[in-house]
Amino acid sequence: MYILAPSVLAADFGKLAEDTAKAREGGASYLHLDVMDGAFVPSISFGMPVIASLRGYTDLVFDVHMMVEDPGRYVESIRAAGADIITVHQEACTHLDRVIGQIKASGAKAGVALNPATPVSTLECVLDQVDMVLVMSVNPGFGGQKFIPYTLDKVRALRQYFDRKGLSTDIQVDGGVNRDTIRPLIEAGANVLVAGSAVFGGDVKANVETFMNIFKEYER
Numbered sequence: 001m002y003i004l005a006p007s008v009l010a011a012d013f014g015k016l017a018e019d020t021a022k023a024r025e026g027g028a029s030y031l032h033l034d035v036m037d038g039a040f041v042p043s044i045s046f047g048m049p050v051i052a053s054l055r056g057y058t059d060l061v062f063d064v065h066m067m068v069e070d071p072g073r074y075v076e077s078i079r080a081a082g083a084d085i086i087t088v089h090q091e092a093c094t095h096l097d098r099v100i101g102q103i104k105a106s107g108a109k110a111g112v113a114l115n116p117a118t119p120v121s122t123l124e125c126v127l128d129q130v131d132m133v134l135v136m137s138v139n140p141g142f143g144g145q146k147f148i149p150y151t152l153d154k155v156r157a158l159r160q161y162f163d164r165k166g167l168s169t170d171i172q173v174d175g176g177v178n179r180d181t182i183r184p185l186i187e188a189g190a191n192v193l194v195a196g197s198a199v200f201g202g203d204v205k206a207n208v209e210t211f212m213n214i215f216k217e218y219e220r
């Protein structure tokens with residue numbers, strides 16, 4: 001029911017395949033891949049070649065978070081590189097409906113992300129079409145930032161909406177997720193939790209297991 005998506009942004013890039021294998025051993029089923037273009041967000045991370053290379057080393061679900069302007073330009077190539085879920089930012093898409101259609105046509109699951117200060121109401125017209133909504137709980141661009149508490153209200157509003165509609169749409173939260181912030185997030189309705197520094201800082205397998213044990217508290 002609950003899914004941990006370790007964000008490789010905090011991994012040792014010289015040992016990506018090794019760190020990914022450790023996350024899998026601990027029980028993770030997703031791998032969160034942060035693509036940054038230096039325009040939508042200040043930093044530049046990695047793109048298709050790194051994702052395609054890593055695809056050869058793991059069967060984890062590749063959950064690609066596109067922090068790029070006009071992400072529709074890259075949907076097919078990110079899918080070809082191995083993405084299973086492609087999440088685009090509402091703020092980066094002039095034609096959001098079209099990009100969601102493009103992602104689905106590629107065969108990937110479609111996610112839409114919101115920056116902390118972007119209201120849930122901006123997704124009103126597309127909420128019934130997407131497989132996942134990503135609530136950013138830090139301003140995107142960097143790992144290791146502090147969780148922004150007001151984003152919990154957005155998670156609650158989304159879960160209420162999906163429950164009312166009888167939809168099992170995933171709600172993902174990304175940014176500052178750790179053993180202190182994860183319980184309020186689950187209680188608010190999040191079910192896909194991204195964690196970068198809390199997973200890849202230190203013993204990766206043990207860190208993932210800690211999250212898995214917290215999930216068990218809610219799955220009983």
Ligand SMILES: O=C(CO)[C@@H](O)[C@H](O)COP(=O)(O)O
Pocket residue numbers: 007009010032034065067138139140141142143144145174175176177194195196197198
């Ligand atoms: O998308 C992003 C940052 O923009 C994230 O996926 C970070 O990589 C999460 O890192 P932590 O906050 O968990 O360290």
Ligand SMILES: [Co+2]
Pocket residue numbers: 007032033034065174194
């Ligand atoms: Co991310």
